[in-house]
Amino acid sequence: MKPKDAATAFARGDGSGVNGDMEKILIRLGLRRTIPRLTILEVLAEAGTHLSVLPLHRRVADTFPMVNLSMVYRNVTVMSEHGVLHSVEHGGETLFGLAETPHHHLLCEKCGLLAEVPADRLDPALASVLSGVGFEMDSAGQLLRGRCRRCRHASRDAR
Amino acid sequence: MKPKDAATAFARGDGSGVNGDMEKILIRLGLRRTIPRLTILEVLAEAGTHLSVLPLHRRVADTFPMVNLSMVYRNVTVMSEHGVLHSVEHGGETLFGLAETPHHHLLCEKCGLLAEVPADRLDPALASVLSGVGFEMDSAGQLLRGRCRRCRHASRDAR
């Protein structure tokens, strides 16, 4: 999406499309729909994955160069606290993504691929084990590390 | 353990007690048994939990003030790579602990308690779900977030 289009859409504020959904979420939470925020949400929607703050800012700046890095930090923090975004720590930085249906993360430690598993697929199995230890798990946002299918095959071939 | 005792034990290098076990591990890996390394291992053994680098260094410096912070960083990195230590990322820092029997971590997001679950207790449940997604999990060192028993009760009482 080119700057002008984005700006127009933001100015319009007509609640259409992806922006529209996001805008509605912000409104519901009493957060103002500002260009930095909407652009962050749009970038994450387009990306389809989680991004760390620096790449996120880079992409936001492609469209709106005036958006400051510190505002990306402030906004992802605020939006995470309000549940608009999910965050995952990894490699000394924090990755942020849209908080859609509850899910957990699968990180391939070899290639860095970050996949998702619907929460309801994983929760029952975990909950039953953990309750035995007196622990109650968060039902979303867990990060599990391992190998994706591709890397498993790759390392097998290498042998 | 007082400085003198530790120093004596190190000098002795007789492979007795906790130090002895640790020293053997280092030797097997071709790592030199130096005061910083052995003290780090000893502190972690005494602590019984995982520590982040700063507290770890603080405790090491209690016994050997000359041990530099950067060496704690270098050594935990090296020893992690060699499998002597386990690491867990959390809150923008990395926690290190002795790599004993394979286990996963349970982090209480309220009080910060870091508990452990033996890997064989959790692995089957996880593996069966994840294999359905073509993912193969690491069989140790997973970090799961939630609430410990105490905090669950506390928040229930608060209501």
Next chain:
DNA sequence: AATGCAGTTGCAATATATATGCAGCAACGT
């Protein structure tokens, strides 16, 4: 026990990620 060398260390400088104080500006309700 003395010796040589590679692995280690301490220090200081540096990189990287994240947080914040403040003055101006803009979004939203009225």
Next chain:
DNA sequence: ACGTTGCTGCATATATATTGCAACTGCATT
């Protein structure tokens, strides 16, 4: 249209982690 409150940009601060280099030390060899 307008004032208030929240948001932003900039500059700066802090905290965690990394690295270059010269000096040193553990360990194998003699």
